[in-house]
Each structure stands twice: as structure tokens, then as C-alpha cells.
Amino acid sequence: MIVVLKNGTKPEQIDNLKAWLKSMGIDTHMSVGVNHTIVGLVGDTSGVDMDLVRSLDIVENVQRIQEPFKNANKKFHNGRLVVDVNGVKIGGGEFQIIAGPCSVESREQVCFVAECVKKSGAGFLRGGAFKPRTSPYAFQGLLGEGIDLLLEAKKMTGLPIVSEIMNITHLPLFDPVDVVQVGARNMQNFELLKELGKTKKVILLKRGLANTIDELLMSAEYIMAGGNENVILCERGIRTFETRTRNTLDLSIIPVLKKLTHLPVVIDPSHALGYSYMVKPMALAATAAGADGLMIEVHNDPPHALCDGAQSLTPEAFDDVAKAVFQIRPFACRFDD
Amino acid sequence: MIVVLKNGTKPEQIDNLKAWLKSMGIDTHMSVGVNHTIVGLVGDTSGVDMDLVRSLDIVENVQRIQEPFKNANKKFHNGRLVVDVNGVKIGGGEFQIIAGPCSVESREQVCFVAECVKKSGAGFLRGGAFKPRTSPYAFQGLLGEGIDLLLEAKKMTGLPIVSEIMNITHLPLFDPVDVVQVGARNMQNFELLKELGKTKKVILLKRGLANTIDELLMSAEYIMAGGNENVILCERGIRTFETRTRNTLDLSIIPVLKKLTHLPVVIDPSHALGYSYMVKPMALAATAAGADGLMIEVHNDPPHALCDGAQSLTPEAFDDVAKAVFQIRPFACRFDD
Amino acid sequence: MIVVLKNGTKPEQIDNLKAWLKSMGIDTHMSVGVNHTIVGLVGDTSGVDMDLVRSLDIVENVQRIQEPFKNANKKFHNGRLVVDVNGVKIGGGEFQIIAGPCSVESREQVCFVAECVKKSGAGFLRGGAFKPRTSPYAFQGLLGEGIDLLLEAKKMTGLPIVSEIMNITHLPLFDPVDVVQVGARNMQNFELLKELGKTKKVILLKRGLANTIDELLMSAEYIMAGGNENVILCERGIRTFETRTRNTLDLSIIPVLKKLTHLPVVIDPSHALGYSYMVKPMALAATAAGADGLMIEVHNDPPHALCDGAQSLTPEAFDDVAKAVFQIRPFACRFDD
Amino acid sequence: MIVVLKNGTKPEQIDNLKAWLKSMGIDTHMSVGVNHTIVGLVGDTSGVDMDLVRSLDIVENVQRIQEPFKNANKKFHNGRLVVDVNGVKIGGGEFQIIAGPCSVESREQVCFVAECVKKSGAGFLRGGAFKPRTSPYAFQGLLGEGIDLLLEAKKMTGLPIVSEIMNITHLPLFDPVDVVQVGARNMQNFELLKELGKTKKVILLKRGLANTIDELLMSAEYIMAGGNENVILCERGIRTFETRTRNTLDLSIIPVLKKLTHLPVVIDPSHALGYSYMVKPMALAATAAGADGLMIEVHNDPPHALCDGAQSLTPEAFDDVAKAVFQIRPFACRFDD
CATH class of the missing domain: 3.30.70.1140 (Phospho-2-dehydro-3-deoxyheptonate aldolase; domain 1)
Structure with missing residues (x-):
């Protein structure tokens, strides 16, 4: 300094x-x-x-001359972090798609979607059991029951599961969850981060809607300072003045993070943009730029004949995106270490 | 809709x-x-x-035609909320200054500052015991001990106290605290809001750094939906591209909130701007625009001869600001109900 | 409405x-x-x-139900616009790289760079003769002489040229320029747009630093309402809170514009990000997302041993980027119409 | 540096x-x-x-250690600039209200409004003849005829006039205009600034919607570097995520500019906020914070029975605001030199 x-x-x-x-x-x-x-x-x-x-x-x-993050700093690690969840690897050249419904709604839904996305090549199943909602009157998720349904889908497909935690007192419920997600609104819930740092869970940490990349890394540092080195970083869009998209997906986070940290970088185009028609081009863009993974929402049954334009893709549309992603992946940007 | x-x-x-x-x-x-x-x-x-x-x-x-907030909506209340804490009233024409140190550091510090700000006319003593810090390596506050010191200052001066909560498991420690503050970074920590909604504490809810006024009201709604109607709203600056101030103080929140809600509105110019030289003009501006109160940082002993330019005012500088504020208050904008 | x-x-x-x-x-x-x-x-x-x-x-x-732009609206055109400059085509499936120095500095510089980028596959030569500078004391460009040097490079290589106009009284100087660029700071200089609408020049219109996509289209509409239909739209980054990049490149503009307008879309990663190490990943991302073209800065001689990390690429680095871009292009997202 | x-x-x-x-x-x-x-x-x-x-x-x-602006820098001037237009002074302790219609529409309108605002204490008459409009299909102002009507109102009331220029070729038309306004969208139209720097007109320079205070000062520097020292700076709101106001009025610009420059500072709450109900509280706030002047829109005849809630005040509402402003002015913040 x-x-x-x-x-x-x-x-x-x-x-x-x-x-x-x-x-x-x-x-x-x-x-x-x-x-x-x-x-x-x-x-x-x-x-x-x-x-x-x-x-x-x-x-x-x-x-400041030195970066204020140490554990999350690439300088102090040999090579990039490869997170290995039951043999499914992400980071350091290993690429995965995390797919599934926004909210877990029923056994049929989550199991059907899980089988579909597995067939299309997804490596992880995502699903929300606890949902952060702006309104206290909106559906808050199936809570513990949602976790149970995810576990059934995991048993059926073998896909490791990713789900969001909002309250540290729920931690015991997340014991069988493979990857614990911290949502954008909790990125600077430092008390939650500290507690997760004491666990050995793999954490997927989403960037806040108006936070800088350095702040994201400082939040990763909170987790890692507690001894938990298994952190995956995720971009899900930032607030800008643009109204044609829900948020602006900041893909330049990929080269920036690749320069600063050894942690894997995942991009979530579904939440960032809010419209399904943008998922494919932005998934391809994120892959081309060198992301370690994608997080994509897939819904089994968008209300018949009513909704196929939502942020969620149908299984068929997801299959099309996944094929294009895997096809472009060999030509993606690579980062030397 | x-x-x-x-x-x-x-x-x-x-x-x-x-x-x-x-x-x-x-x-x-x-x-x-x-x-x-x-x-x-x-x-x-x-x-x-x-x-x-x-x-x-x-x-x-x-x-949307109807506002999505009900409990926080002025339409459904007769008159404005006057929060009464041991006889100190804020809202509905009652104006208060909340003053004190950013962090509680020692008994001498907090008691000395408390006596000074009381003499200058402050109605509440503020002080941080639990501090949200971007870095896990920075000072995190005196924690429970900080609360104890605030209580001593309260006993000495009679001033009700305001302090920030970051973790719902700390709630028992806040039992004797008069006003529980929710900081900007926790404005959308919905789990914390829900729990505070079950208490009878007066809550001072700060607007998030990149949140809209409607989102602030929805967060108030989370608390109020639980049955706790005692919410004070606080503007502490929003993120913009300006670099000469830490954040941009959005004073237009005053007329907007006066139109939408019956809850009291407090302005915090110290945190918003980050430089003490701006506190006086912006405190006067907030008062003139019709705020129900101000929150101002006061420090007893900015490192000798080193620092008198910090975001915190000295007791003397605070006295000067308070005098000017009380002088301008009779000419402030008034809002009909 | x-x-x-x-x-x-x-x-x-x-x-x-x-x-x-x-x-x-x-x-x-x-x-x-x-x-x-x-x-x-x-x-x-x-x-x-x-x-x-x-x-x-x-x-x-x-x-508003109807979009307020008509000439720029895809609904009112059959197929996408293919801009043809002396046989070099962009838009409607035709992809081009526009490359060259930020500022024209000398005959040697611009001719050398022009030959290099042509060899690497660029379709247009760019170069600034009039430079918009925040400070009146900074270098303002070679002005008319800069245009002359660009024309020499064009004669030598056959590459059509792109250069920025800042003042409508300079229009006669731009007579031999193939594509006239309107910079981000002039996107809402409506008087300039109106005058350009009366010409038959191809206009490359850059998005303002804090403008929405709809505002960009309304500025295109200003040009087109005057009778000039030859407009190319260009994203060059928007202001956000991120400090690790100069601006944030908003690649979601590609699917949005492809849905709303028939005009070609070009992405400029060099200006957006400000660091050369980000140009390759973001150029690949833009291509994968389905951009019609890229605008990339190339400098012949970054001060010896001093600067190879600038926003500009060396000819060798540009060649590497161009190869990767052409390799990934066949797998890019396509938009039906 | x-x-x-x-x-x-x-x-x-x-x-x-x-x-x-x-x-x-x-x-x-x-x-x-x-x-x-x-x-x-x-x-x-x-x-x-x-x-x-x-x-x-x-x-x-x-x-950077030194500020990059010199002519606009307070350090290099003795005392603050007092702009004197036919005896009407602004800056350095002299306070003025600039009032009038957004657009000049007719002789009756502008003369009636001019007489009203003069009676209420305004020092300048404002009115738009050339209007920057996002859409090429919207009313673009009465152009030269608008200037003529302003001059008639000036003759009748003696109020000096303020009007916006958008195109440097219109300069001769502005010869009899007392204060030439540069609008927010032209703040970085450097060619326009340079030409205005060669004149002796008083320039009122508005801050761009997403520009920093330093960028505003650099634009003032463009004018002053040409030899024209008569620049008044004006805040008219910046873009933020807030949707309850058109823009966010950044009143902290007042102490910041008072620290950095000797130029007068005017606040325009009408354009910033877009709703007339906010004009009074924000006009009082700006005055309390120490602004040198206010710019307020007044309309003679908001469409009968239809519109009294627009951004423009009626003459009666303006009179109420002006009275409150002059009443609070003696208690405003003062800045030492």
C-alpha cells in the first residue's frame, strides 16, 4: 500500500x-x-x-499494491483448482454444465428434468428448495422437502446436486447436498460466509448484483480464511441501466478471474438475462471466452401452450444448447498458468 | 396488474x-x-x-398498478408512524439526530461521545459492536462487549441506543438494545428480516447500495408481515459512477417515501459520502427536504494531529452541525397527509 | 401505447x-x-x-406497446441489412474484422499496420484522425492529415477505411472515407446524426457509455429518418461499477439487436475493456454469440520493451486472435429470420 | 502523477x-x-x-496527484467567480433562481410565465427553443422563432435569458441570448465546447447523465482553455437504478465543487426528478446545501384539468417554492474560501 x-x-x-x-x-x-x-x-x-x-x-x-485477498489469489497456488465431486470435475480444464429447474416443485418434475439434462450431458443437477424472493407474499420454495426431492433425483441419475442456502441454521439440511450455493443477495452476508468457511462443503458463490470482482474475491476469501478451499465463483449478471435484459452478463469476468485467482468460474446466463431466447448465444459466448462451466435453468413443463419463452429452457431446447456448447468448447480460449 | x-x-x-x-x-x-x-x-x-x-x-x-407492499403502504394507515423509544419520538413531525461512533472501541470513548452528543441535542446514541467488513482480516468489532459498553453509556446519559445486527443468532444479545439496525448489505437477507419481524424491537432498516426504493419497502414489508410494525427507513447512499464521494446520497428518497409510506425516514450523510467536510451541507439539505432524522458519526479522538478529516466529526464539529440543523429545521419542507 | x-x-x-x-x-x-x-x-x-x-x-x-423506432425496426424490413463497401460485405451472415491503430500517427505506422491486418484477414482498416479526448490538453489527432494517411494505406492495401467524425463541418474531409464512425460520446449529438442522415455514407454508430439499447436504436432512427439506411451498430462497453475493466462489454446486445433490428452488429472489445489480455477471450465470445463483426485495435510498435500490455494488440497478437476468431466462427450462434 | x-x-x-x-x-x-x-x-x-x-x-x-484541470481549479483563482449578467449576479454569495418553461411555445406563454416568475423573485428567464429529443419524430422546438419570443419576454420583463444550444452553426442566433446552455447530452461534445470557448458568452454547462464531477470540470476546462472564463456548472440528475425518479439528483456535487472550483453551481431539480411534487423539497435541499442558484421549470397552462402533476410547476406553485427558498436561504451552508 x-x-x-x-x-x-x-x-x-x-x-x-x-x-x-x-x-x-x-x-x-x-x-x-x-x-x-x-x-x-x-x-x-x-x-x-x-x-x-x-x-x-x-x-x-x-x-493498494498487493491484492487484499490471499487464499483466493492465484499467486499463492500451484495451478488451478479442480473441484472433484464424486468424480465429476470442474476447473483447471474440466468443463461442466449445471442444469435443472429454478425451483423444485414435485418429485415428477425434478426427476424428469434430472434424467433429461443428464442425457444431454449435464454434470450437475441444480434446483432451488429455499428461494430468496423480493416479496414475503411470493412462494418461498418447498424448503426441506425440496432437498429431499433433489436427493431422490440424485439417487436416480447419479448427478451430484447444487442448491442454495439462505440461513446458516439450515446447514444440517444441506449435509447431503454436494454443492452449496450462496446467492447474489447473500454475497456479503459475512456471517453466513464465515460459517460456511468452517465446513468442508463445496461452495458455489454468486456475484452480487452491484458488486465488483474484487468484492466477490473478498467474499470467497471469507470462506477460505476459515479453512474451506473449495469455492467455485459464479457470474449471474449485474445491474445496469439496460432494460431489455433483466441484468447484464459481465463475461469479461472470465479473463479477469483467470488472471487473479485459481478458482473455477461458472457463468449463469439464465438468471442474468431473464429471457430464454438469449440463453443459447450467451452460453456459447461464455464457453468461447473460457468459462469452466455453465449454470442453466431447465423446466419440464412450462405451462402448456402458454409459456415457452420463459427464462427456463425446455429439455429439448436445453439439449440443443448443450450440443452447441460441447461443439464449440474445443475452440474456446485457454488461459496459461 | x-x-x-x-x-x-x-x-x-x-x-x-x-x-x-x-x-x-x-x-x-x-x-x-x-x-x-x-x-x-x-x-x-x-x-x-x-x-x-x-x-x-x-x-x-x-x-403493476397496485404497489406490492401493504403493511408499509401509507394508503392503509391513518397518519404517519411516530416511533416512541422511552419517550424519544421520531416520525410524524418529530425530528431526531442519532449520533455516535462508527465502532465502539472503549468505555471512555463511547461514554465521552455519548455525553458530548447529548449536550449537542442528539436524541439517540449509535455505535457499532458487530461490524460488517469487506475483508475477513479487518477488525470485526468488540461484539458482545461492545453492546455492554453501549449500555453503560445509555445508563450514564439516558440516550436510547442504536446498534447493527448481522446474525440472527445474536438476537439475545440485542435484547437491551433500543433500536436494532439492519445494514445495507443485509437489506435483502430475507431470513434475518423474517426473524426480526417476529420480535417487537424497533428496526432501523438501511437501503442497500444498489437497491431501489421499492425494494427497500419490500424489505420493510418482510419485517412488518411478521407483525412488527416499528420500522424506520434509512438512506445511506447508493452506488454511482462518482468517485469524489464514497456513495451518492439520494435525498429524493424523502419525497418519494413520504408519498408511499407512513414510516419515518432517516438520512445518514456520514456513511454515504465518506468525507467529514460534506456532512454539514448534506445534513442541512436532508433536514430542509423534510427528513425525520439524521444519523451522524462522531468520534472522540481522531488520531492526534493526524486525522480531523475523517468521515467522523469531532464533538465540536458535530455541535456546529447540530446547531445549524436545529436552526434550519423550522423552515423544512412539510408533507401533508 | x-x-x-x-x-x-x-x-x-x-x-x-x-x-x-x-x-x-x-x-x-x-x-x-x-x-x-x-x-x-x-x-x-x-x-x-x-x-x-x-x-x-x-x-x-x-x-409503450409498439417500438418507437420504425426505420431501424426489423418488422418493417425483409431480411437483414448487408452493407457492401466496395465488395466487402458485413451483416446478414457476412462477418468482418475491422482493425487498425487507435490514432493515426504516421504514414509508416498506418501503412505497416494496414498490411499486417490485411494479411491476417481483416476486411476494414480503422484509424482515428480526430480524437475525442477528455482533456483539452491531450493530443487531439492529426486531423485532416490523418485522413490523408488513411487514404494512402487504403490505396496500398485496398482495405476500405473507417474513421470517426466529431464535427459536422468536417464532413467534406470525410468524403473519401468509406465508413464514418460516430463515437460513444456523440451517440446523442442529434444535430450530427441529422446531418449524417442526409448523406449516403455508411455510418458506424457506437453505443453511448450509459445508454440503453433502445436509445441506440433511436439514434440510428435519427440517421435513417433522414433517408440514410446504411447504419452499422457497435457495442463498445458501458459504464458499470467494475474497476478491473475500463467498461463492461455487454454482449447480450447481440441477441437483443438481432431480435429488434435488421442492422448489422459489431463488437469492439479493445475500447470496452482497456487491456489487451482481455481482447482474445472477448473477441471469441462476441463471435460465438453471433456478432456480424469485430473492431480491434492494432498498433505497430508499442514503445520498445516498455509496452506490450496496452489495449492495442501487436500485429502478431492480432494474427493469433484473428485465427482463433475465424476458427470459431462456423460454430457461432445463428439467428433465423 | x-x-x-x-x-x-x-x-x-x-x-x-x-x-x-x-x-x-x-x-x-x-x-x-x-x-x-x-x-x-x-x-x-x-x-x-x-x-x-x-x-x-x-x-x-x-x-494522479494534481487535478488535470487548471482554469477551472479554485487553487489558481483568488476568490469565487461572480457572474454578472446586466447586473444580475450569481456565484460568490449571490443566489438566483432561473425559471421558465421547458419549451417556448408561444408569445403569450413565454411572456406570461416571464412576468409571473419575475414577480416571484426569479433572476433569469429560461426557455428552450432548440430541444434535444430522443426521438426524431418528437417536437424539436420552435428553433429561431423561439429565440425571438424569449427576447420579447426579456424586453417586457428585463429578465436576462438562458437557452440551450445544440449546434455550433446556430451560434449567430444566440448572439442576443444572455446565457448559453450546454445540455447534458452535449457535455462531452468537445467540438461544441471548443467553439464556445472562443466566444465571450456566459455558458451554463450541465452535467451528463452518467458523468463524474471530474469529467464535468474537464468539460468546463475545454471552454475555459479557449479563453472564456464565464462558466456556470449545473447538476440535473444522474442515471441510477431508481425508477421512482427520472434521475437521481446528486446534491453532494455542491460541497465537492465548492472545494474544487471557483465556478458557480446551479441545481436543476425539475429535470432531475421528473415529477413536480419533488421540486419543492429538493429545491429547499439544494438551497440549504449551499447552491448558488436553482433552475426550475414553470409552465403557464398545464393542459386544463388534465395535468397539474407534471415536472413543471404552475406559476402559483412556483411562487410557493420561491418563497420557501428565499426563507431558508439565510440558513444555508456557507463555504469559506
Whole structure:
């Protein structure tokens, strides 16, 4: 971290600053230039509050040199993380599609969809049992029963399952769930992240709707700092002013994350965009850009003759997308390590 | 809710739609125009998922007519809510300043600040015991001990206290806290909101950094749907592209909320802007626009001679702001009911 | 357009509204529902100011059913537009790479780059002669001399050229330029658009940094309403909160535009992202999603040993990107029409 | 400007960098720290392209220390600018309301409104003759005739007039206009700014919908660099995700601009918010925060019985707002110089 001091800062103010930093275990390296004095901070600055330093009266500006994330940082790992769930691998060159219904609704639904997506080549079954809803009056999911139905579909197909947790007190229910998802709205629910860091579950962490990539990595860091290294990162769209899509899918997260971290990167075009007609082009784009996986919503029975334009694909439409994805995958961008 | 159907929708598709809505208890009123057919939904549509309806293949567009919030809606209440905490009132013409340190650091600190802000006219003492921090390596607050210190300051000054909760399992610790704050990052932590809805605590709910006013009201609705009507809404800045301020303080939330809800509205200029030099002008602006209260950070001892420019005001600077606020308050905008 | 009236609107107010609309040539179709009255507007509503209607005291809400753009609307054209510049075609299944330096700097530079990118398969040469710069003190381009140098490179290679116009009084200088670019900051310079609409030049119109897709189409409509149908649309990144990229490349614009308009869609990953290491993955993504073309910056001689990480690719790096793009192109998403 | 070099940068690369900077007239001051080398740039760096430097392969990060604006910078001026238009002063403690219709529609309209707003205390008359409209099919203003009508109203009332220019070729028409407005969509129409810099007109420059305060100041700099020092800055709302207001009025621009520049600051709550019910609270807020002036839309005759809720106030409503504004003004925040 580099701190640029204002012109006219007095020596005793600088001494106070150095003493305060020293008290946090940080050494300093002073550089007096023509127009300004620069203080280089030496040591582990990951706990230093940049905002606080910037707000000091004698400080012109502050700049972080080291990334504030360590466990999630590619620099400190040999090679990329390959997450292995019962033999299904994702990351480090292994590519998977995670598919299934938005909400688990019934045994028939989830089992039928699971068999379909397996046939089309999906590696994981997703399904929501606990649903974060903006309105308290909207359907909140089948809760524990939803988890049970997912487990039946897993038994039938062998597909490992992915489902979202919203409350740390539900953790025992997620014991048999293979991948625990943290949704966009909980990306900075630090208390939830801390608790998940104490488990050994594979965590799929979704980027918040208005969060930066660095904030996503700091949230991964919360989990990893607790000892759980099995984190998959997921882009699901960010808020912008565009109204033709529900959110804007930020695919440039792929090269950025590949540069900064060794963790696998999954893209969810279904939630990001909100319209099924955009799923195929964006799934192909994400694959071409080098994503490690895709998360795609598939619904068995969009209300007859009424709805085939939803964010969810029918099994047939999913099959078409999956075929195109697997066809384009060999030509995707690769990232050296 | 009004649903505009696409040209060429077939009668049996319309029948399917009507049957599906009927299954949710919603009646329909059809209107066939020259270019389009419009379906008016009759009944309680607060549980209808607009996004789902919009995604139906036969639907051109959807528009909500009724607000989806009921308990938080001014229409269904006589007059504005006056929250009364041990005789200190806020809302419905009663104005208060909530002041105190960002984090509780020591008994001396919190008691000294409490006495200062009381002398300057503050009605509530604020102080953070549990701190949401982007980095797991940054100071996370004094936790339970911080609450104890706040209680000592309360005993000494009589000021009711406001402190932030981050984890529902901490609720017992907040039993003696007068006003429980939900921070911006937890505004859509629906599980936390539901649990707070079951209590009788006064809740101060902060708007999320990229959330709309309607989403804030839906989060209030989560608390109120559980039976807890004591909610104070707080604006603390939203994310924009501006870099000269930490966030952008959206003061137009005041007239908007005064039109939509009966709940009190508090403005926090300290967190929103991140620089102490902006606190006074924006505190005056918020007061003039008709806010029911202000939340302002005050620190006893910004590191000697080092920092008087932080987001926190010194007690002297706070006294100056409070004087100006009380002076301008009689000329503030008033909202008829 | 559908206008929802507030409860309690009086008959004479409705009559006034109908008379006012009639005076603009708009007929109305009334539908009286249980909770609200809906007015359907019949006729050409493209000139009706939605904001003004929404602000009327008796209006609850307004919704546009027809798109407000006509010339740019796919519905009113048979098939997609194929722009043909001296035999080089783009759109409607024809794919091109537009490549060249950000600024034209010298004869050697632009001719060398032109030969390189031609060899790698580019169909157009781009180069800036007039540069929009945030600071009046920064280099503003070689101006007219820059155009001359581009023309020399065109003579040498046969590549048609693309260059940006900033001032309508410069139009005569652009007479020999094949494709006239309107930059992001001028997307809503309506006076410039109107004048370009009176010419027969091919226009490449870039999306503004914070503009929606509909606004981009309305700006294309300004050009086309003047009689010039040769418009190519270009995404070059939008402003978001992300700081690891200069802007966020919104690739979902591809399926959205393919649905709404018959005009060709080009993606510019160089300007959008600002770092050369992201150009390849995002160029592949854009191609896979079904873009009609790419615009890529190529620089001959990034300052020796100093800069090979700029937004511009070296000719060698561009050759690698172009090869990968042409390889993935056969597997790209296709849009039926 | 401070440039932080990457670890492992070779001495000859540093020499190349120094030589390149030297060629632009910039000296350097090197500081070798434990983890990184820092290059301080000495000299006038206002023409140095930060993005280009950041993109150099050896550069970790870049930070500007000096503001890139000089003419618009408070540091280089004694006291604040007081703009004096025929004796009507704004800035440096002088406060004015600029009021009038959005569009000039007729002689009766503009003269009636002018007399009303003068009676209520407005210091300037505003009115649009050339209207920037998103749609080419919408009313584009009365053009030159509109200017003539404004001049008649000026003759009748003595109020100096403010009107928007969109095309530099219209400049002769604006010869008798007292204050020439540059609208939000033209804030970065650099060619227009340059031409206005060559005139002696007072310019009212509006902030773009998604532009930062620094970008606004750089646009002012374009005008001032040409020799025209008479610039008034105007906030009219920025784009955010909020849908209850047309734009978000960023009042924190007032303390920020008061710190950075000596130019007067005017706030336009009418355009920012789009609903007349918000004008009064936000006008009071802007005044309390220390704005030098307000720009408020007033319409003589909102369509009878139809519209009294538009963004424009009636003369009676404006009179009420003006009274409240003048009443609160003595208690507004003041900024020391």
C-alpha cells in the first residue's frame, strides 16, 4: 500500500502516522519527492482499512499494491483448482454444465428434468428448495422437502446436486447436498460466509448484483480464511441501466478471474438475462471466452401452450444448447498458468 | 396488474392463462383493443411473480398498478408512524439526530461521545459492536462487549441506543438494545428480516447500495408481515459512477417515501459520502427536504494531529452541525397527509 | 401505447385527454376495468412523449406497446441489412474484422499496420484522425492529415477505411472515407446524426457509455429518418461499477439487436475493456454469440520493451486472435429470420 | 502523477520510460522501495494520458496527484467567480433562481410565465427553443422563432435569458441570448465546447447523465482553455437504478465543487426528478446545501384539468417554492474560501 501525503504535512504528523502503522505491525518506507511525500507500507497490509487511511487529514490519496485477498489469489497456488465431486470435475480444464429447474416443485418434475439434462450431458443437477424472493407474499420454495426431492433425483441419475442456502441454521439440511450455493443477495452476508468457511462443503458463490470482482474475491476469501478451499465463483449478471435484459452478463469476468485467482468460474446466463431466447448465444459466448462451466435453468413443463419463452429452457431446447456448447468448447480460449 | 398480450394470441392460450391465474385466486377482466388484448387482474396480486408472467410466450408486457407492499403502504394507515423509544419520538413531525461512533472501541470513548452528543441535542446514541467488513482480516468489532459498553453509556446519559445486527443468532444479545439496525448489505437477507419481524424491537432498516426504493419497502414489508410494525427507513447512499464521494446520497428518497409510506425516514450523510467536510451541507439539505432524522458519526479522538478529516466529526464539529440543523429545521419542507 | 388512469378520474378529464390525443392524430380505445380505466392509443404513437403523458395528473402509468423506432425496426424490413463497401460485405451472415491503430500517427505506422491486418484477414482498416479526448490538453489527432494517411494505406492495401467524425463541418474531409464512425460520446449529438442522415455514407454508430439499447436504436432512427439506411451498430462497453475493466462489454446486445433490428452488429472489445489480455477471450465470445463483426485495435510498435500490455494488440497478437476468431466462427450462434 | 512499477522491471525498461516522459517535457523522481519502485512525475502532467501509462507492461498502477484541470481549479483563482449578467449576479454569495418553461411555445406563454416568475423573485428567464429529443419524430422546438419570443419576454420583463444550444452553426442566433446552455447530452461534445470557448458568452454547462464531477470540470476546462472564463456548472440528475425518479439528483456535487472550483453551481431539480411534487423539497435541499442558484421549470397552462402533476410547476406553485427558498436561504451552508 502506498500513501501519498499532502503538501505541508508536518514532521510530527508523519511520525504519528508511522507510529500508528507500527502499532498494526506495518513498517514504512519514506520517499520525499519534489511535490509530495510518499509512504510505502511494508508488511501484511490486508487488514489495513484503506478508507480510514484515505480519510486522514494529511493524506492526499492511497493506493493498494498487493491484492487484499490471499487464499483466493492465484499467486499463492500451484495451478488451478479442480473441484472433484464424486468424480465429476470442474476447473483447471474440466468443463461442466449445471442444469435443472429454478425451483423444485414435485418429485415428477425434478426427476424428469434430472434424467433429461443428464442425457444431454449435464454434470450437475441444480434446483432451488429455499428461494430468496423480493416479496414475503411470493412462494418461498418447498424448503426441506425440496432437498429431499433433489436427493431422490440424485439417487436416480447419479448427478451430484447444487442448491442454495439462505440461513446458516439450515446447514444440517444441506449435509447431503454436494454443492452449496450462496446467492447474489447473500454475497456479503459475512456471517453466513464465515460459517460456511468452517465446513468442508463445496461452495458455489454468486456475484452480487452491484458488486465488483474484487468484492466477490473478498467474499470467497471469507470462506477460505476459515479453512474451506473449495469455492467455485459464479457470474449471474449485474445491474445496469439496460432494460431489455433483466441484468447484464459481465463475461469479461472470465479473463479477469483467470488472471487473479485459481478458482473455477461458472457463468449463469439464465438468471442474468431473464429471457430464454438469449440463453443459447450467451452460453456459447461464455464457453468461447473460457468459462469452466455453465449454470442453466431447465423446466419440464412450462405451462402448456402458454409459456415457452420463459427464462427456463425446455429439455429439448436445453439439449440443443448443450450440443452447441460441447461443439464449440474445443475452440474456446485457454488461459496459461 | 395489467397484462398486455401479443398480437396473434389464440383463444385457448388466453383460456389457459385465465385458468392459471384463477388457480392463484385472481380474477380477470378482458379488454380487446384494435392492436392488442389487455388482461386486467382483479384481486390480491401481491404474490404474483411479475417476472414469470412477463416471460410467458404470449405476453407482450406486464404492469403493476397496485404497489406490492401493504403493511408499509401509507394508503392503509391513518397518519404517519411516530416511533416512541422511552419517550424519544421520531416520525410524524418529530425530528431526531442519532449520533455516535462508527465502532465502539472503549468505555471512555463511547461514554465521552455519548455525553458530548447529548449536550449537542442528539436524541439517540449509535455505535457499532458487530461490524460488517469487506475483508475477513479487518477488525470485526468488540461484539458482545461492545453492546455492554453501549449500555453503560445509555445508563450514564439516558440516550436510547442504536446498534447493527448481522446474525440472527445474536438476537439475545440485542435484547437491551433500543433500536436494532439492519445494514445495507443485509437489506435483502430475507431470513434475518423474517426473524426480526417476529420480535417487537424497533428496526432501523438501511437501503442497500444498489437497491431501489421499492425494494427497500419490500424489505420493510418482510419485517412488518411478521407483525412488527416499528420500522424506520434509512438512506445511506447508493452506488454511482462518482468517485469524489464514497456513495451518492439520494435525498429524493424523502419525497418519494413520504408519498408511499407512513414510516419515518432517516438520512445518514456520514456513511454515504465518506468525507467529514460534506456532512454539514448534506445534513442541512436532508433536514430542509423534510427528513425525520439524521444519523451522524462522531468520534472522540481522531488520531492526534493526524486525522480531523475523517468521515467522523469531532464533538465540536458535530455541535456546529447540530446547531445549524436545529436552526434550519423550522423552515423544512412539510408533507401533508 | 397504453395509458392507465388513476382511480377517481372524472369523465370530463378523460374527455380532455381524448381531445388532446385526437389533436395529435391519435384515436383512443377505452376499457373500464374493476379498479382502473385503460386508454389504448390507436395510430402512430412514435411522436408521443411518454414522459409528458406519464406526468399528467390523472395518469397512473403509461406503457409503450409498439417500438418507437420504425426505420431501424426489423418488422418493417425483409431480411437483414448487408452493407457492401466496395465488395466487402458485413451483416446478414457476412462477418468482418475491422482493425487498425487507435490514432493515426504516421504514414509508416498506418501503412505497416494496414498490411499486417490485411494479411491476417481483416476486411476494414480503422484509424482515428480526430480524437475525442477528455482533456483539452491531450493530443487531439492529426486531423485532416490523418485522413490523408488513411487514404494512402487504403490505396496500398485496398482495405476500405473507417474513421470517426466529431464535427459536422468536417464532413467534406470525410468524403473519401468509406465508413464514418460516430463515437460513444456523440451517440446523442442529434444535430450530427441529422446531418449524417442526409448523406449516403455508411455510418458506424457506437453505443453511448450509459445508454440503453433502445436509445441506440433511436439514434440510428435519427440517421435513417433522414433517408440514410446504411447504419452499422457497435457495442463498445458501458459504464458499470467494475474497476478491473475500463467498461463492461455487454454482449447480450447481440441477441437483443438481432431480435429488434435488421442492422448489422459489431463488437469492439479493445475500447470496452482497456487491456489487451482481455481482447482474445472477448473477441471469441462476441463471435460465438453471433456478432456480424469485430473492431480491434492494432498498433505497430508499442514503445520498445516498455509496452506490450496496452489495449492495442501487436500485429502478431492480432494474427493469433484473428485465427482463433475465424476458427470459431462456423460454430457461432445463428439467428433465423 | 505517480507511477508504481511492477516487481521485476528491468533498469533499461525504466530508462526507456524516463526517456519517453522526458520527450513530453516531464522530469522524474525515482523511489525504490522494498516491494516496488515508484516514479514521481515532475512538471505539467495535464496532457499525460493516464490510461496509456497504466496500460504499459511494466506499470502496476498510476495515480494522479494534481487535478488535470487548471482554469477551472479554485487553487489558481483568488476568490469565487461572480457572474454578472446586466447586473444580475450569481456565484460568490449571490443566489438566483432561473425559471421558465421547458419549451417556448408561444408569445403569450413565454411572456406570461416571464412576468409571473419575475414577480416571484426569479433572476433569469429560461426557455428552450432548440430541444434535444430522443426521438426524431418528437417536437424539436420552435428553433429561431423561439429565440425571438424569449427576447420579447426579456424586453417586457428585463429578465436576462438562458437557452440551450445544440449546434455550433446556430451560434449567430444566440448572439442576443444572455446565457448559453450546454445540455447534458452535449457535455462531452468537445467540438461544441471548443467553439464556445472562443466566444465571450456566459455558458451554463450541465452535467451528463452518467458523468463524474471530474469529467464535468474537464468539460468546463475545454471552454475555459479557449479563453472564456464565464462558466456556470449545473447538476440535473444522474442515471441510477431508481425508477421512482427520472434521475437521481446528486446534491453532494455542491460541497465537492465548492472545494474544487471557483465556478458557480446551479441545481436543476425539475429535470432531475421528473415529477413536480419533488421540486419543492429538493429545491429547499439544494438551497440549504449551499447552491448558488436553482433552475426550475414553470409552465403557464398545464393542459386544463388534465395535468397539474407534471415536472413543471404552475406559476402559483412556483411562487410557493420561491418563497420557501428565499426563507431558508439565510440558513444555508456557507463555504469559506
